Amino acid sequence: MATTTLPPGADIALDDHGSGGPPEIAPRPGHVTGSGSHAQKSETGMWVAVSAIGMSFAAFTSAMIVRQDSSTDWQHFQLPHVLYLNTLILLGSSVTLELSRQRIGAIQGAARHASASAKNLLANGIYWLYLTAALGLIFVLGQILAWRNLAAQGLFLATNPSSSFFYVFTALHAVHLLGGMGGLFYVLRKLVRSGGAAETSGLSAFSIYWHFMDLLWVYLLLLLAIRV
C-alpha cells in the first residue's frame, strides 16, 4: 500500500477512523503547550474537587437519613439562632468576593490607560478579599458559638444521633471553610506579587470553591432544620 506524507500544516479534512491529518481539535492555551494554562487547569481541578466534596456530603446525608429511620432514639432539638446570622455572614462573603473579582478583573483593561488606576483597582480588590476572609472567620467563630449553645443545652457529640450529625456536618464544613481561607491567602499572595494577574492567581478557581462552600452551607442548614 502506498502512503503519502502530509506537509506540515496541511489543511485536509480529518477523521478519527485512521486516516491522517492535522489536529482535529482547535489549538488553545493548554493544548498547545501540553502543560495547560494555569486558569484552565485550576478551574477544572476545582470543579473536580467540589464534586468530590459534594459526594462526601451526599454520603453523610444518606447516612443521616438511614440512621434516623433505623431507630426510635432520634431526639429533635431547636437549632441555635446564631446559625441564621452566620448564614447571612457567609452569603455576604460571597458578595464581597464577587466585588473583589470585578475589580481585579478590570485591572487588565485599566492597565492600558493608566497604571495608577490599575493600582487602585488592585488595592480595592485586595481590600474586598480581606473582607471576604474576615467574614469567613466570623462565620467559623459563629459556628463555635452555636456549638457552645448546644453544649449548654447538654447536647454533645455522643448525646444523640441528631446532635452527632449536627456536630459532624458543621465541623466538617468549618474545616473545609478554613481550608478555603488558606487558599484565599495563597491567592492574595499571588495577586500582590504579580500586580493583579488574575489569570495566574487562581482567583477564579478559588471563587468556585468559596461559592460552593456557601451553597453547601445553605443546603446543610436546610437539612439540619428539617431533620433535627
Add this chain to the structure above:
Amino acid sequence: MHETSASHAAHQHTAPTSFIRKHVFSLDHKVIGKQYYDLALVAVFIGMGLSWLMRIHLGWPAWPIPLLDKLSAVGAPGGVMTPEYYLSLMTMHGTIMVFFVLTNAPFSAFGNYFLPIQIGAEDMAFPRFNMMSFWTIFVAFIVMMTAFFVTDGPPIAGWTSYAPLSAVGGDAGPGMRLGQTLWAVSIAIFCISSLLGALNFIATTLDLRTKGMSLARMPLSTWAWFVTAVIALLAFAALLPATILLILDRTAGTSFFIPAGLVLSDKLQPHSGGSPLLWQHLFWFFGHPEVYIAILPSIGIVSHIIPVFARKPLLGPRAAIGCIMATGFLSYMVWGHHMFVSGMSPFSANLFSVPTLFITIPMTILTLLLIGSVYGAKMRFTAASLFCLGFISVFISGGISGFFLAQPSIDIYLHATYFVVAHFHFVMAVASIFGVFAGTYFWFPKMFGRMMNEGLGKLHFWLTFIGVYCVFMPMHYLGLAGNVRRYSAFTDDYLIPLIPVHKFITVAALLTGAAQFIFLFNLIWSRFKGPIASENPWEATTLEWSTTSPPPFDNFGGRHMVVYHGADEYGVQSSDGKDYIMQTSPEKVPAR
C-alpha cells in the same frame, strides 16, 4: 516525527538537582509512578507472605510455622496460629492487596507514569498534589503496618470491617482495640490520597492533551485510567465519610453503626440505635466500584498492549471506550449484590441483581473485542503478550462465576463459601495482577531504559498461569461442596474429606508464590544488567514510544508533540516499510 518548535516550551517546573527532590519528594510524575510501583511491590510480597501463612495453616493446622511466634507470641503461641490470628492475617491480606496493591499498581503507578506521556503532557496538572498523594498513601501504609506491632495485633474484622464488631472496640476480640482504629485511620488517609490522585488524573486528561490528541485518539489505557479516576473520585468520597463515622463510633462514643442492647464479651455496649447495615451500604457503595478501580486499568493496559503484539488494530476501539464508560456508570448501581445475605429486603436484592447482570454485558463485549482482536493475528509471543492472553483467560474464568453469584437465590447458598473466594480472586485479583505483569514487561524498557529478560518472563508467565488455576479452580468445587470461608481449620465431619483439596491448593499457592521471585529477580537484575532498550523496542505507535527510554524530565525534551492519528495504526504499510504509523507521524494512513 513531528513536533512544534522547542522555543515555545514552557515547562511547569525545572528539573531538580538535589537527591531528595529528585528521588524522594519529587514532583516528576514518572518518579512518583515508580514510587507507587515500588510501594505496591513491597505490599504484594507482604500480602503474599500472609496468604502463605494462612494456606499452610489451612492445610496443616497443627504445624508450627517457624518464626511466626516472633511476629505475635499471643496470636501464634509456639508458631501455631490461633483462629483469631488467622482472621487478623486474613484481614491484613485483604486490606493490603485491595488497597495497596490492586488500587496502587495498575492505576496509580502506571497511570502516573504513562497518562501524561500518552497525551503529550509534560507532567500532571498539579504536580504538588501528585507528590502529596503518594506520600499520604505511604503514611497510610505505615499506619496500616503498625497494626502488626501494637499490643493486641491487627484487627480481625476482615477487609470489609463490618460493623458492629468493627465499631465497638476491644470487646469484639483481639486486634479490635488499637489495631482496628489504626485500620480505620489508615483507610481514611488512603481515601484522601486517592481523591488527590483522581483529581489530578481527571484534570490532566481534560486539560493537558497535546495538539491533535482528541479524546477519540487517546490510547485505551489512558481512557481506562481516566474513567477509573472518575469512579475513584466518587467511590473514595463515599468511603471517607464512612470511615470518619466509624472512627467516631470507636473513639467518641457515638452510635452510627452500633445497635442498642449489643452484648459482647458479656458486656452490654453503651450504645443505642445504630445501624450495622448502614456501614455495609456505605462500604459497598465504595466497595463495588473499587472492583472496577482494580480491574479497569488492567483492561486498559491489556487493550493497549494486545494490538502492539497482534500487529493489527483493536477491534471496535470506540465500542471498547463505550464499554469502559458503561461499566463505570453501572458500577454505582450494583453495590447491594454484596449484601444479599445481610438481611436487607429480598425485593432490594432483586433490584440489585438486575444491574449486576446488566454490567456483565459491557464486560462481555470488552472481552469479545479482545478475543476478536487476536483472532487471525500473527501474534508476537512475548512475556507481555502472554500475560495479556492470560488476562483474558482468568478474566473469563472469574467472570463466569459472577453470573451465578449475581442471582440472590444462588448467592445465598454460595456467599459464605470458597466459591466466592475463587470468583473474586480470579476476576479482580489475578486478572488485575496479570494486567500489571503485562504492563511491567511492556513498559519496563521505557521506564528504565533496559529490556527485561524474555526467557525468565515467559517462565514466570507459565508457572504463574498454571499456578493460579491450580490455586483457585479447586475453590469452586470447595464452595459448591459447602466449604465455608474465613474458618481457620476444618474440623467438621463434612469438611474433613475436603482437606486434601486444601493441601493441594496450599502446595500450588506456595509454588506459584515462589515463581514470583523469578519476576522479582528479573525486575531487579534487568534494572541494572538488562540490554539497553531502544526508543521503541516493540514497534508501537503511541506517544510514550516517541521519546527516549527513559524519557527526559519534561518527557519530550522540550518538543511539543502533535498527534495525527489514533493509537491503533498497525497492519499498514508506512513509507519507510514499517507495518505501523506512529501517532506523531504526519504520514497519511492508507485505507485498509
